[in-house]
Amino acid sequence: INGQYPITQNVTVVEGATANMTCRVDYNDNTSLQWSNPAQQTLFFGDKKALRDHRIELVRASSQELTIRINDVSLSDEGLYTCSLFTMPVRTTKAFLTVLGVPGRPEITGFTKPAMEGDVVTLTCTTSGSKPAATIRWFRNDKEVQGTKEVNATGKSFTVRSSLQFQVDKRDDGVAYTCSVEHVSLSKPYMTTEVLEVHYAPHLEITHSLIIPQEGQYFKLECVSIGNPIPEPVEWSKDGGELPDIERMIVEGRELTITTLNKTDNGTYRCEASNHLGSSSAEYILFVYDPNALGQHGPDHALIGGVVAVVVFITLCLIIVLGRYLARHKGTYLTHEAKGAEDAPDADTAIINAEGNHVHAEEKKEYFI
Numbered sequence: 455i456n457g458q459y460p461i462t463q464n465v466t467v468v469e470g471a472t473a474n475m476t477c478r479v480d481y482n483d484n485t486s487l488q489w490s491n492p493a494q495q496t497l498f499f500g501d502k503k504a505l506r507d508h509r510i511e512l513v514r515a516s517s518q519e520l521t522i523r524i525n526d527v528s529l530s531d532e533g534l535y536t537c538s539l540f541t542m543p544v545r546t547t548k549a550f551l552t553v554l555g556v557p558g559r560p561e562i563t564g565f566t567k568p569a570m571e572g573d574v575v576t577l578t579c580t581t582s583g584s585k586p587a588a589t590i591r592w593f594r595n596d597k598e599v600q601g602t603k604e605v606n607a608t609g610k611s612f613t614v615r616s617s618l619q620f621q622v623d624k625r626d627d628g629v630a631y632t633c634s635v636e637h638v639s640l641s642k643p644y645m646t647t648e649v650l651e652v653h654y655a656p657h658l659e660i661t662h663s664l665i666i667p668q669e670g671q672y673f674k675l676e677c678v679s680i681g682n683p684i685p686e687p688v689e690w691s692k693d694g695g696e697l698p699d700i701e702r703m704i705v706e707g708r709e710l711t712i713t714t715l716n717k718t719d720n721g722t723y724r725c726e727a728s729n730h731l732g733s734s735s736a737e738y739i740l741f742v743y744d745p746n747a748l749g750q751h752g753p754d755h756a757l758i759g760g761v762v763a764v765v766v767f768i769t770l771c772l773i774i775v776l777g778r779y780l781a782r783h784k785g786t787y788l789t790h791e792a793k794g795a796e797d798a799p800d801a802d803t804a805i806i807n808a809e810g811n812h813v814h815a816e817e818k819k820e821y822f823i
Contacts, residue, residue, distance in 0.1 A: 460487065460537045462549035468639045469555050469585075473527050477537030477547070478519040486540045487520035492533025498522050529553050529585060529610040554639040555585030555611040562633055562648045568682075569622050570731070571654035579633030581644070582613040588637040590616035595630055627652040627682055655732030656681030658725060662738060667715055668745045675710045675738055677725035685727035685734065693721045715742045 460477045467473045477487055489497045496504040501515035513521040524531060532553040539545040560581045569575055579601070581588050592601045601616035618631070628649065635644040656679055663674040677688045688708045690697060697703045697710075699718075704711045712719055719742055726735040 459545045460539045460547045462537050462547045464550045466552040467527050473524045476521040482517040484517050488538045489522050490536045527553050555583050556639045557581040557584035557588040557635050557637050560633045560635045560646045568651040568653045571623050574621050576619045578617045580615045581635045583611045585611045587612035588614050588635050591634045593632040622652045624654040626650050653682050656685035656734040658734045658736040660736045660738040668743045671715050673712045673715050677708045679727050681729050683729045685729045689726045691724045
């Protein structure tokens with residue numbers, strides 16, 4: 455028994471929780487066990503409480519074990535606790551109590567709604583009370599971006615700040631910036647999100663309902679606008695003046711509808727809109743076709759192109775086939791011309807045979823033509 459030391463374990467708890475400190479021995483002959491705090495103040499001697507602290511209470515006291523409980527643990531409770539076995543000499547074993555400071559819920563500051571396009575914005579995320587210092591991560595619409603970190607000690611815990619600085623444009627309108635705080639004391643990160651609102655000047659485009667507008671058709675133009683605030687109202691004009699035929703030309707918000715097209719509708723149509731950051735316009739040149747001149751459905755460019763391609767392809771194939779055919783037959787005729795001379799028994803006959811072949815040669819010339 456003289457050689458044995460008390461057995462303890464290090465303990466880690468979150469601030470505000472309860473810490474159980476256990477000290478035991480395998481064999482004991484009624485020798486007392488004692489717990490003392492980092493300041494070497496005795497907390498319990500056996501089952502007798504020595505320090506007046508209502509947070510500290512006895513769990514179990516026997517000849518082989520002394521377990522005490524510290525309720526509502528604070529950061530200042532952290533440190534080395536000593537268990538003593540009062541043999542001769544006294545045997546001691548130390549246990550470290552680690553107290554984790556839980557980070558506060560993060561806050562994002564620095565953004566004043568709305569921002570104007572081109573403004574430089576600084577977002578700062580702050581969390582205080584963490585021990586050890588918490589980690590802050592930033593996300594722009596779920597994609598991580600890097601911030602600038604600053605850690606300050608406040609007493610035994612830490613205040614952590616992280617800042618993002620960037621110039622905003624229209625693509626930042628509606629973007630969510632999320633600050634995520636990670637810490638060993640948290641089962642999942644604390645998060646907070648700031649959704650940006652960015653004001654920017656308008657941009658307009660005109661879309662049209664028909665590719666080839668024809669007389670008698672129903673035709674619609676739409677003035678598609680982006681801008682924040684939404685640019686309103688939309689003003690329509692034709693050839694620099696007011697719309698000439700309000701009976702057939704109906705304006706509903708961003709849309710201009712011409713109920714029955716005719717040739718007098720030809721011209722340049724313009725839409726304009728503005729917000730407090732600027733104004734924008736877009737133009738569309740309307741040409742109304744005569745359906746009789748176009749045929750029933752109008753020109754089918756794809757069909758015409760297809761026909762031309764097929765004709766070109768067939769022509770190329772014919773040229774290649776004919777060329778190969780002529781080349782092959784030209785060789786055959788030359789061979790036959792030579793045969794008359796080769797088969798002759800003597801030179802005189804060869805000349806006669808060759809002359810006789812001139813008749814066939816004339817026929818061949820006709821063939822080539």
